[in-house]
Amino acid sequence: MRTAYHEQLDSLTSQLGEMCGLAGSAMERATQALLQADLVLAEQVISDHEQISALSVRAEESAFVLLALQAPVAGDLRSVVSSIQIVADVDRMGALALHVAKIARRRHPQHVLPEEVNGYFAEMGRVAVELGNAAQEVLITRDPEKAARIQEEDDAMDDLHRHLFTVLMDREWKHGVTAAVDVTLLSRFYERFADHAVEVARRVIFQVTGTYPTEEQIPTPR
Amino acid sequence: MRTAYHEQLDSLTSQLGEMCGLAGSAMERATQALLQADLVLAEQVISDHEQISALSVRAEESAFVLLALQAPVAGDLRSVVSSIQIVADVDRMGALALHVAKIARRRHPQHVLPEEVNGYFAEMGRVAVELGNAAQEVLITRDPEKAARIQEEDDAMDDLHRHLFTVLMDREWKHGVTAAVDVTLLSRFYERFADHAVEVARRVIFQVTGTYPTEEQIPTPR
Known part of the structure; x- marks a missing residue:
């Protein structure tokens, strides 16, 4: 039974990883839609979103079945509980890509963005794809060092976000x-x-270590 | 043991309810801070936020302990799993109140809002408090009819949100x-x-019925 259990847990992890990959590529295509009107x-991002939602439901169900039939304890229980929480985060990543695509659609045939800020969004799109891939990799490898590196990509995103606000507010x-x-x-x-x-x-770090990283290692997003 | 288990589950539900109430009153005070600079x-909203975060951690731990020690099944398992997911939502409600307070602080001593939109935000604040209280009530009573009524408050919020964008975009x-x-x-x-x-x-509806409400009953927020 332990083997069947670990197979199910691996399969759940793969589902989450697949969702991360899909969310990243949805954001990539949404960014292209945005930049090129x-x-x-x-439309493709919008219709493909269904796929991420369906995977969310399936992943939640898989986790639930694991809890119900295997009643895992300790580290195994932690893994399943974290998976349930991770589903919500990745599902939200997909929804945010959907929002970007919807804004591109709403303004079509016009471009949403003034040319002056195109570069920022091209870069944000690039970082988003890397984050999707990195999250997928972290899920599969459970490597805390790789997890900490996600923080660097997030810092890059925060910088872009802040710079954009400077462009909006401080200049003419x-x-x-x-x-x-x-x-x-x-x-x-x-x-x-x-x-x-x-x-x-x-x-993932919590799954592996049983404690959340400190604010210095990976700050809580707010 | 069943009694101890249900006491623990009730206590977890109370914790979640308390968090909803705190998030609602944080948003109420953040709105006052915003409207009156x-x-x-x-500052009070910002420093009180710690309390919601601490309750989140405690509620997550309670749910984890319940799973580990009681290995609940069927409806009971569903309740605990839903609680874990609900923690994330209520924690986020608290974080959003925090964001509002931080914008009020950033612009102080100036008012953030042009007088023309004060009314919208006063109303949004009022609806937010009602939503916090309604969510608390739904958690405690597990009444699907009350849950459906939250949808009406959300519709009111969406209307305010849309109107504000009209004010921003369509008029001068x-x-x-x-x-x-x-x-x-x-x-x-x-x-x-x-x-x-x-x-x-x-x-909560999922906890009670084992299925999520249809899109017509309560649409998925996006």
């Missing part, structure tokens, strides 16, 4: 209030995407 | 980009606060 791509913003509102929301979506990836990493 | 109140906004950015973020924080309260209600 590409309606087809935006010439692109009107609508563009400012869109940029504010979009920037917030990317920042939250990164925060959830960090949260996944924190949960 | 009240630094003392903003005369208050500059900084105020527009603040209003955008703040409005988003209140909307998310409401979404998490709805999510708590959905989880």
Whole structure:
């Protein structure tokens, strides 16, 4: 039975990893849709979102079945409980990619972004994909050092987010209030995407060590 | 043992309810701080946030101990798993109140809001408190009808959120980009606060019935 149990747990972990990968590539395509005012791509992200939601439901069910049939204890129990929490974070990452795609669709055929901030969002998209992949890798390898490295990507995202606000507020913003509102929301979506990836990493560290990382190692996203 | 178990589960539910109440009153005070540029109140929300975080940790631990020592099954297992998920939502409600307080503090001694939108935020604050109280009540009573009523409050919040965007975008906004950015973020924080309260209600319905409400009964917050 222990073997069957560990197979089920591995399968649950793979599901979570797959979700991270999907969330990352959804954000990648949403970013392309945004930068190129590409309606087809935006629609694709929106319709593909169903897939992440379905995986969420399946992963939650798998975790529930594991608890019900195997009644795991100690480290094994911790793994399953963390998985349930991780599902919510990755599901949210997918929803944030969906939000970006929806803004791209809403403004089509116009571009959402003034050209001056395109570079920021191209970079935020790049970091988001890396975070999705890194979270997937951390889930599979359970390597605390890799988990800590997610923090660096998150710092990069926070820097971009802060810089964008400087562009919006400190200089002469010439692109009107609508563009400012869109940029504010979009920037917030990317920042939250990164925060959830960090949260996944924190949960994995908890799975492995039984304690959450200290604020110095991986700060709690707020 | 069953009695001890149910006492522990009741105590966990009370902890979650208490967290909802605290999150609601944090949002109430954050709203006052915002509307009156009240630094003392903003600081109070910020320092009190520790209390919600501590309760989150305690509630998670209680749920973990319940799983480890009692290995509940069926409906009881569902209750504990839902509780773990609910902790994350209520913790986030507290964090969103914290965000509002921090914006009030950042702009002090100035008012964050142009007078024209004060009414919207006063109303959003009022709805947020009702949502906190309603979520608490739903947790304690486990009444699906009360849970469905949370949806009405959330609809009210969504309306306010949409109207605010109309004010920002469709009319002549005369208050500059900084105020527009603040209003955008703040409005988003209140909307998310409401979404998490709805999510708590959905989880309670799942606890009671074993299935999530349909989209018509309580739509998934996105």
